[in-house]
Amino acid sequence: MVVALRRxxxxxxxxxxxxxxVNVPGDLRQLHASKLRQLANELRQELIDVVSRTGxxxxxxxxxxxxxxxxxxxxxxxxxxxxxDVGHQAYPHKMLxxxxxxxxxxxxxxxxxGFTKRVESEYDPFGAAHSSTSISAALGMATxxxxxxxxxxxxAVIGDGAMSAGMAYxxxxxxGHLGNRLIVILNDNDMSIAxxxxxxxxxxxxxxxxxxxRSLRHVATQVAMKFPRPLAQxxxxxxxxxxxxxxxxxxxxxxxxxxxxxIDGHNIDHLLPVLRNVRDAKSGGPVLVHVVTRKGxxxxxxxxxxxxxxxxxKFDVVxxxxxxxxxxxxSYTSVFAKSLIHEAEKDEKIVAITAAMPSGTGIDxxxxxxxxxxxxxxxxxxxxVTFAAGLATQGYKPFTAIYSTFLxxxxxxxxxxxxxxxxxxxxxxDRAGLVGSDGPTHAGSYDITYLAxxxxxxxMAASDEAELMHMVATAAKIDDRPSAVRYPRGEGIGVELPxxxxxxxVGKGCVIREGSQIAILSYGARLQECLKAAxxxxxxxxxxxxxxxxxxxxxxxxLIARLASDHEVLITIEEGAVGGFFAHVMQFLAVxxxxxxxxxxxxxxxxxxxxxxxxxxxxxxxxGLVSSNIVSNALLALGNTEQxxxxxxx
Numbered sequence: 001m002v003v004a005l006r007r008x009x010x011x012x013x014x015x016x017x018x019x020x021x022v023n024v025p026g027d028l029r030q031l032h033a034s035k036l037r038q039l040a041n042e043l044r045q046e047l048i049d050v051v052s053r054t055g056x057x058x059x060x061x062x063x064x065x066x067x068x069x070x071x072x073x074x075x076x077x078x079x080x081x082x083x084x085d086v087g088h089q090a091y092p093h094k095m096l097x098x099x100x101x102x103x104x105x106x107x108x109x110x111x112x113x114g115f116t117k118r119v120e121s122e123y124d125p126f127g128a129a130h131s132s133t134s135i136s137a138a139l140g141m142a143t144x145x146x147x148x149x150x151x152x153x154x155x156a157v158i159g160d161g162a163m164s165a166g167m168a169y170x171x172x173x174x175x176g177h178l179g180n181r182l183i184v185i186l187n188d189n190d191m192s193i194a195x196x197x198x199x200x201x202x203x204x205x206x207x208x209x210x211x212x213x214r215s216l217r218h219v220a221t222q223v224a225m226k227f228p229r230p231l232a233q234x235x236x237x238x239x240x241x242x243x244x245x246x247x248x249x250x251x252x253x254x255x256x257x258x259x260x261x262x263i264d265g266h267n268i269d270h271l272l273p274v275l276r277n278v279r280d281a282k283s284g285g286p287v288l289v290h291v292v293t294r295k296g297x298x299x300x301x302x303x304x305x306x307x308x309x310x311x312x313x314k315f316d317v318v319x320x321x322x323x324x325x326x327x328x329x330x331s332y333t334s335v336f337a338k339s340l341i342h343e344a345e346k347d348e349k350i351v352a353i354t355a356a357m358p359s360g361t362g363i364d365x366x367x368x369x370x371x372x373x374x375x376x377x378x379x380x381x382x383x384x385v386t387f388a389a390g391l392a393t394q395g396y397k398p399f400t401a402i403y404s405t406f407l408x409x410x411x412x413x414x415x416x417x418x419x420x421x422x423x424x425x426x427x428x429x430d431r432a433g434l435v436g437s438d439g440p441t442h443a444g445s446y447d448i449t450y451l452a453x454x455x456x457x458x459x460m461a462a463s464d465e466a467e468l469m470h471m472v473a474t475a476a477k478i479d480d481r482p483s484a485v486r487y488p489r490g491e492g493i494g495v496e497l498p499x500x501x502x503x504x505x506v507g508k509g510c511v512i513r514e515g516s517q518i519a520i521l522s523y524g525a526r527l528q529e530c531l532k533a534a535x536x537x538x539x540x541x542x543x544x545x546x547x548x549x550x551x552x553x554x555x556x557x558x559l560i561a562r563l564a565s566d567h568e569v570l571i572t573i574e575e576g577a578v579g580g581f582f583a584h585v586m587q588f589l590a591v592x593x594x595x596x597x598x599x600x601x602x603x604x605x606x607x608x609x610x611x612x613x614x615x616x617x618x619x620x621x622x623x624g625l626v627s628s629n630i631v632s633n634a635l636l637a638l639g640n641t642e643q644x645x646x647x648x649x650x
Contacts, residue, residue, distance in 0.1 A: 015042070015046075016042040016043075016046055018035060018038050018042055019039060019042040019043055019095075019100075022039065022096060024096070024098045025072040025078075025097060028069065028073055031073075033268070033272060036066075036268045037268060040066050040069055040268065043068075043092055043095060044065045044298045046100075046103075047065070047091055047092060048299055049317060050091070051312065051315075052315050053314060054106045054107055055312055055313045055314050055437070056091070056106055056107050056114055056312065057091070057310060057312075058299075058309040058311075059296040059302050059305075059307070059308035060086075060089035060159070060189075060295060060310065061088070061089050061090070061091040061092050063089065063187070063265070063294055063295045063297050064089045064157075064187060064265070064293060065092050065297070065298070066266050066267070066268050066271060066293075067187065067271065067291055067293065068089075068092040068093050068096065069092075069096070069268065070268055070275055071155065071157075071185070072093075072096055073272065074272060074276050074279055075153055075155060075279060076152075077097075077123055078123045078125070079152050080152050080153040080154070080155065081138070081152065081154045081155065082125070082155050083125060083126045083134045083137050083138045083154070083155065083156045084116050084134060085131065085132065085133060085156065085162045086115070086128055086129065086131050086132075086159065086162060087114070087115030088115075089157075089159075090128075091106065094121075097121055097123035098121065098123070099112060099121060107437035107613060108437070108613075109613070109614035109618055110614075113613060114437060114438060114439065115127070115128050115129040115441065125141065126141075127441075129439075129441030129442060130406070130409070130441060131161070131165055132158070132162045132168045133167070134156040134158045134162075135156045135168055135171035135172060135182075135184055136167060136170070136171040138154045139156075139174060139175045139178070139182055141154045142154040142182045143178065146181075151282070153181075154181075154182055154183065155184075156182070156183070156184045156185065158185070158186060159187045159188075159189060160187070160189065161356065161378070161379060162379060165378075165380055166380065172184070172255045172256075172257065172286075175255075176255045176256015176257060176286060177256065179256070179285040180285065180286065181286070182285075182286040183279075183289065184287070184288045184289070185291055186261070186288055186290045186291065187293055188290060188291065188292045188293070189292075189294060252288045256285060257285070257286045257287060257288040258284060258286070258288070259287075260278065260287060260289045261288075261290025261291065261292075262290040262292045263290070264291075265291040265292055266293060271291070274289060275289070294308075295308035296308035296309050300320075301321075325491075329491040329492055329493070329494045330491070330497075331492065332430070332462070332468060332487040332488055332489070333361065333362045334365070335468050336361075336401070336428055336468060337362030337363070338365070338469075339469045339473070339501050340352060340362075340366055340399055340428075341369045342500050343472060343473060343476045344370055344373065345369075347397065347476065348373075349397045350396075350398075350399065350476065351391060351398050352366045352367075352373065352374050352375070352399050353374075353375045353376075353387065353398055353400045354375075354376050354400075354401050355377055355378065355384045355406065356376060356377075356380075357401075358374075358376050360403070360430070361401035361402070361403070363376070375387070381410040382412070382413050384400055384410065385410040385413035385414055385418060385425070386417045388400045388418075388425045389413070389417040389423050392418075392425050397424065397426065397476065398425055399426045400427050401430060402427070402428075402430070403430050403431040403444065404429045404431050404432045404433075404443075404444025404446070404486065405441065405442050407429060407447060408446065408450070411450055414427075414450075414451070415454060419456050419482060422456045422481050423482060424482060424483070425482045426475040426476070426478070426483050427451075427482070427485070428472075429447050429486040430487065431489045432447060432461070432487055432488050432489075432524070432525075432575060433445070433489075433525065433616075434575065434611060434616050434619040434623065436489065436614065436615055436616045436619065437613050437614070437615070439611075440610035440612070440613070443611065444486070444488075445576060448461070448486070448552055448574060448576035448577075448580035449576060449578075449580040451484050451553075452552045452553045452580060452581065452584055453579075457482050457483070458475075458478055458481060458483035458507075458554070459484050459486075459551065460475075460485040460551055460552075461485070461523050461524035461549075461550070461574075462485060462486070462487045462524070463522065463550070464495045464525070464527070465492030465493070465495060465497060466495045467548075468487050468492075469497065469500070469501035470498075470503070470504050471550075472485065473500070473501030473503045474503045476503075477503045478506070486524065488524075488525045488616075489616070490616065504550065506551070507553075507554035507556055508551070508556050508559075509521075509547055509548050509550045509551065509556040510548050510550070510559075511547045511548075512527070512546045512547060513534055513545060514543075514545055515537075515538070515543035515544040515545040515546070516543060516545070516567070517542055517567055517568045518537060518542055518544035518545065518567060518569045518634045518637075519544065519545040519563040519566070519569065519570045519571070520534060520544055520545065520546045520571045520573065520634075521549055521570065521572045521573070521585070522546065522572075522573050523549040523550075523552055523572070523573070523574040523581040525575060526574065527548055529573070529625065529626055529627045529630065530546050530573060530630060531546055532627035533627040533630035533631050533634070537634060540635075542634070542635075545566075545567060547559060552580065552581040553584065555584055555585065555588055560589070561594060564589060564594040564595075564599050568598075568599070568600060568637075568638065569600045569602065570600070570601050571601075571604060571634060572601075572602075573604040573605075573625065573630065574605055575625065576606060577605060577606050578605050578608055580605065582603035582605060589601065602633045602634075602637050604625060604629065604633065607623055607624065
């Protein structure tokens with residue numbers, strides 16, 4: 001009745017008349033299956049329109065439109081738990097689960113998150129943004145269900161790229177061992193791990209997922225058990241490998257999964273009966289349904305694009321063209337790539353490693369210059385680090401370029417395989433600090449803390465793009481221990497770049513501006529905010545010293561001791577969490593007795609909370625790491641609660 005009324009009041013001019021009748025999956029399940037193709041077309045067009053205005057991850061969402069509809073149509077979500085891996089593909093899911101009226105706020109401040117988020121919707125049973133977590137989480141949910149004697153379905157959707165991470169196989173191995181009823185949807189949108197999809201494969205998928213086939217298989221197994229053991233094993237292997245030759249499922253069978261597929265992920269008529277069969281098979285262990293899709297499907301500019309519009313800025317819907325960024329300031333990523341290529345031209349032992357992010361880290365440019373010295377190891381950060389360690393033992397100079405937030409995944413390897421063995425692996429840490437619309441899951445908040453706490457490490461942070469060049473050159477020269485350089489996302493500040501980087505003296509900072517009473521010690525890319533604050537303080541009558549630490553480890557203890565001795569207030573600032581650069585400065589000051597004479601020390605770090613997505617500038621204002629905050633901290637430390645009159649510079 002509600003659906004009927006909603007249809008009556010729909011604007012006749014609507015471009016999405018069927019989609020307008022669907023607010024939640026319960027509405028979707030009221031539709032006749034013959035209407036789902038139209039719904040998919042409308043959903044795809046609205047998705048394109050929305051992301052053209054908000055930016056975001058478009059290609060993955062386009063690839064799962066039909067799959068998303070089919071999953072919500074067959075399964076009783078939210079009672080049935082649907083767990084998406086990574087979440088790049090979750091925009092259609094959000095639009096079908098009561099969030100369509102807010103979809104225009106996607107990735108904007110106080111708007112919808114770009115990935116699944118538990119607090120956002122009951123249809124998001126598990127938060128995501130990093131890869132390869134869905135099977136583990138879903139298995140935990142399925143185990144809890146069985147412990148509670150409940151009978152709902154748990155479905156994990158994972159892409160073929162995410163399957164390259166070891167965690168996915170650990171989860172599958174455990175699932176096969178436990179034998180819980182669990183459904184895994186392998187969304188294969190890139191590499192071909194099975195024969196081509198078509199009518200025959202669809203028929204076979206329906207057959208082997210059906211009750212009759214599974215029952216027949218069970219009977220055959222029981223009969224086979226009456227035979228001598230060698231013959232019984234032979235029957236079992238014959239059935240498994242016969243299916244494996246047809247469907248490509250032998251690997252998954254060996255892990256304990258019942259394999260179904262491959263099926264066409266863009267053909268709803270193929271998806272529905274298979275998913276229904278899998279849903280209704282209440283007995284047995286885990287099942288893997290292999291669905292083949294195309295990233296960017298249904299939008300020609302995305303289909304033709306090399307990355308299938310994986311992540312896009314705002315774009316023109318008709319042409320797919322993304323407006324060129326204003327200005328010509330190079331990004332930190334591009335400066336890193338150029339610098340690394342320059343160093344590699346001089347040293348044939350330099351190699352580059354990335355974990356499935358060649359364009360995001362600039363390693364794609366390095367590959368163009370040195371394809372034989374470039375290694376993309378897939379979504380396997382742990383392996384990337386130890387792979388680099390192995391290269392380092394043989395005299396090579398590996399630069400491992402990984403986003404700060406993803407490097408967290410390999411921390412044990414950093415400790416055990418690199419730091420303890422004091423191997424000269426170089427870490428290029430992109431996306432350091434707050435990153436904007438991808439929010440807290442992608443923020444590079446912790447690398448200062450988790451690296452600087454390790455013995456033997458050299459830990460650097462670039463204050464601008466020119467300094468990044470010098471730090472790449474510095475890392476290339478460090479052959480006796482591991483090193484890391486961190487730098488932010490986005491464009492540099494526009495400083496003039498040298499022809500090539502020059503190695504810096506390890507553990508030495510520099511004074512940028514001399515002042516009195518107040519010293520501001522910056523580590524990393526907040527240096528420009530420090531200089532703005534110094535201008536403001538000088539105009540108020542308190543000229544401040546500004547220093548660039550450059551190194552969190554080893555510390556420039558001479559510089560810090562001088563700042564502490566010659567100033568009343570010492571403010572440190574960094575784009576990192578509590579326990580990072582400031583902790584090391586404070587340790588030195590305390591042990592050295594430099595706090596005993598009344599030095600007022602004020603740390604400025606990221607607050608001890610997760611900061612919601614927004615533009616980087618807004619996020620840093622939220623974090624209290626802008627020039628006005630520096631000024632306020634300095635004045636309060638001096639005991640000036642009232643704002644002094646501005647002093648006009650002579």
